[in-house]
Amino acid sequence: MKRVVITGAGTINALGKDVDTTLEAMREGRCGIGELEFRDVDRLAIRIGGQVKDYDPDTAFSRQQLALYDRFTQFTLIAARQAVAQSGLEFTEALSLRAGVILGNSGGGMTTLDENYRSVYEDGKNRVHPFVVPKLMNNAAASHVSMAWGLRGPSFTVSTACASSNHAMAQAFQMVHGGLCPVxxxxxxxxxxxxxxxxxxxxxxxxxKDGCRPFSANRNGMVQGEGAGVFVFEEYEHARARGADMLAEVVGYAMSSDASDIVMPSKEGAARTISGALRDARLNPEDVGYINAHGTGTAANDKTECAAVADVFGRHADKLMISSTKSMHGHLIGGTGAVELLACIMALRDKIIAPTINYDEPDPECALDVVPNEAREAHVEVALSNAFAFGGLNAVLALRRAG
Amino acid sequence: MSIPERVITIIAEQAMLEPSDVTLDSTLEDLGVDSLGLVEAIFAIEEAFDITVPFNANEPSAGDFDISTVGAIATGIQRLVAEQS
Known part of the structure; x- marks a missing residue:
C-alpha cells in the first residue's frame, strides 16, 4: 500500500481567504461569526452565521465563469487554486490522466436555487437563466476543478451532510493509498x-440565535458557516521524488453508519468510527494528541461525542486535547471537515492547538480538555478529525506529523 | 435601436466582441459562440424582447427558427416580436 501525504492546502471561510489568515485567526481564537447579510434576512429568526464577507467574485472570476459558478463553486475554485499552487505540482499529460477530484458538499447551489425560486414563485417570472441546472448541481464544483487543471481521473462529489468532506477525503486517501491515483x-x-x-x-x-459555544454548559445550538477547503493528497514517493513540502501524512480513516436515527447522534456509532480509524492507521489510543471534534455546539452532539471519546481512549481521554473550531468558523456542513483539517495540520506542523472559543461554563457531560478559549502550544504526533453527520453517517480521519 | 442592432449587441456580448465586429452575415461559429453560448444568447433575447423563442438545443435546426446567421436570427426575432406583441 502507498503512503499518502498532503502537499497543498487552500481555503476561504469566515476566518480568512487563505490558509495563513485562517490559521492566524485560529491561533488568536478569533470569531468569524457575525450578522448575516443577504436579502430578506429580517424575515429570519436566526440572523448570525460564519459568512464570507468583503468578498468580490469579480476579482477572482470572469463574467462568463460567474454565469456558471454558484458561490460554493467559486469558493472551491479559490481554495483549489491555493492548494495546487502550494503543492507546486505540474499536471503533465501522464499525471493529469491519473489525477482526480473528490469533494464533499451537501446543499449544492443553494443560492442559485433560492434566487431562481424567488424569481418564478415570488416575482412571477416564467423564464430562468439557462445555466440554473449546471450551476446548482452538487458536482459542479468537482467538475469545474477537474476542468481547471484538466484532471481526467476519477472525480465525483460525496454528499453525506456534515460528514461530506471527511467521506470525500477518506475516498481520495483510498485512491492514492491503493495505487489507483498518484494525486x-x-x-x-x-x-x-x-x-x-x-x-x-x-x-x-x-x-x-446568539453564538456557537461547543462543550460549554450554556451552549444552545449550532451556527452555520460557509466556504471551502481543498487539499492535494499525493503519493509519498511521488512527493518525495519532486522534493515537495509535506504538510502532514494521512495515515488512516474509518467510515460507519449508526443505522438508528435520521438526526440524533449515537455514541456507539461515533466510538466505533474513532476506534476504526485508529485500527486502520495501526495506532494505539495513546498515540493521539489532538482531536478536532465534530463539536457542533448542540446539546446532543457534544455530550455524545465526549462520551464516545471517553469510551475509546479510556484514561488517555483526559490527556489528549479536543477542540471544536466551529466555534470560530461556524458549521460549514458539507465543507466543514475540510476547513477543520487545517486545524489538524496546524497542530502537527506548527505545534499549535486551535482553541474552542466561547467556552463559558464547564459541562460535566463534556469533561475533556477542550482547549478552552486560547490556543495552546503542544507537540502532537497524531491528530484525528471527527465528523458525525445527520443521518448517522460517520467518518474519522487520522493524520500524522510529516517527516 | 432597431431589432437587428439589439440582436447584434446581445450576440456580441455573448461572443465577447464589440458590436462593430458582428455583422448580419456572421455565423455563430465565426463568432466562437458554442451551444451553451447560443442557449444563453437566446435567453438574453427572450428577456430583452419579452418573447418566447421556439428553440430546442437537441435539434437546433428543427422548426422554422433559423440560426444559420446573425441576420437570420434577427429576422426570426422580428417575426416573433410581431407575432407575440
Missing part, C-alpha cells in the same frame, strides 16, 4: 447562507 484534489465546500437555506435550518430548531 487527488480533495476536501469540500458549502454555501447555504441565503434566505431559503437558513430558513430551512431554522425549521429544525437546532440553530443558536
Amino acid at each position: 487527488m484534489l480533495t476536501g469540500g465546500s458549502e454555501s447555504m447562507l441565503c434566505f431559503g437555506g437558513v430558513k430551512a435550518w431554522e425549521g429544525l430548531r437546532v440553530m443558536s
Whole structure:
C-alpha cells in the first residue's frame, strides 16, 4: 500500500481567504461569526452565521465563469487554486490522466436555487437563466476543478451532510493509498447562507440565535458557516521524488453508519468510527494528541461525542486535547471537515492547538480538555478529525506529523 | 435601436466582441459562440424582447427558427416580436 501525504492546502471561510489568515485567526481564537447579510434576512429568526464577507467574485472570476459558478463553486475554485499552487505540482499529460477530484458538499447551489425560486414563485417570472441546472448541481464544483487543471481521473462529489468532506477525503486517501491515483484534489465546500437555506435550518430548531459555544454548559445550538477547503493528497514517493513540502501524512480513516436515527447522534456509532480509524492507521489510543471534534455546539452532539471519546481512549481521554473550531468558523456542513483539517495540520506542523472559543461554563457531560478559549502550544504526533453527520453517517480521519 | 442592432449587441456580448465586429452575415461559429453560448444568447433575447423563442438545443435546426446567421436570427426575432406583441 502507498503512503499518502498532503502537499497543498487552500481555503476561504469566515476566518480568512487563505490558509495563513485562517490559521492566524485560529491561533488568536478569533470569531468569524457575525450578522448575516443577504436579502430578506429580517424575515429570519436566526440572523448570525460564519459568512464570507468583503468578498468580490469579480476579482477572482470572469463574467462568463460567474454565469456558471454558484458561490460554493467559486469558493472551491479559490481554495483549489491555493492548494495546487502550494503543492507546486505540474499536471503533465501522464499525471493529469491519473489525477482526480473528490469533494464533499451537501446543499449544492443553494443560492442559485433560492434566487431562481424567488424569481418564478415570488416575482412571477416564467423564464430562468439557462445555466440554473449546471450551476446548482452538487458536482459542479468537482467538475469545474477537474476542468481547471484538466484532471481526467476519477472525480465525483460525496454528499453525506456534515460528514461530506471527511467521506470525500477518506475516498481520495483510498485512491492514492491503493495505487489507483498518484494525486487527488480533495476536501469540500458549502454555501447555504441565503434566505431559503437558513430558513430551512431554522425549521429544525437546532440553530443558536446568539453564538456557537461547543462543550460549554450554556451552549444552545449550532451556527452555520460557509466556504471551502481543498487539499492535494499525493503519493509519498511521488512527493518525495519532486522534493515537495509535506504538510502532514494521512495515515488512516474509518467510515460507519449508526443505522438508528435520521438526526440524533449515537455514541456507539461515533466510538466505533474513532476506534476504526485508529485500527486502520495501526495506532494505539495513546498515540493521539489532538482531536478536532465534530463539536457542533448542540446539546446532543457534544455530550455524545465526549462520551464516545471517553469510551475509546479510556484514561488517555483526559490527556489528549479536543477542540471544536466551529466555534470560530461556524458549521460549514458539507465543507466543514475540510476547513477543520487545517486545524489538524496546524497542530502537527506548527505545534499549535486551535482553541474552542466561547467556552463559558464547564459541562460535566463534556469533561475533556477542550482547549478552552486560547490556543495552546503542544507537540502532537497524531491528530484525528471527527465528523458525525445527520443521518448517522460517520467518518474519522487520522493524520500524522510529516517527516 | 432597431431589432437587428439589439440582436447584434446581445450576440456580441455573448461572443465577447464589440458590436462593430458582428455583422448580419456572421455565423455563430465565426463568432466562437458554442451551444451553451447560443442557449444563453437566446435567453438574453427572450428577456430583452419579452418573447418566447421556439428553440430546442437537441435539434437546433428543427422548426422554422433559423440560426444559420446573425441576420437570420434577427429576422426570426422580428417575426416573433410581431407575432407575440
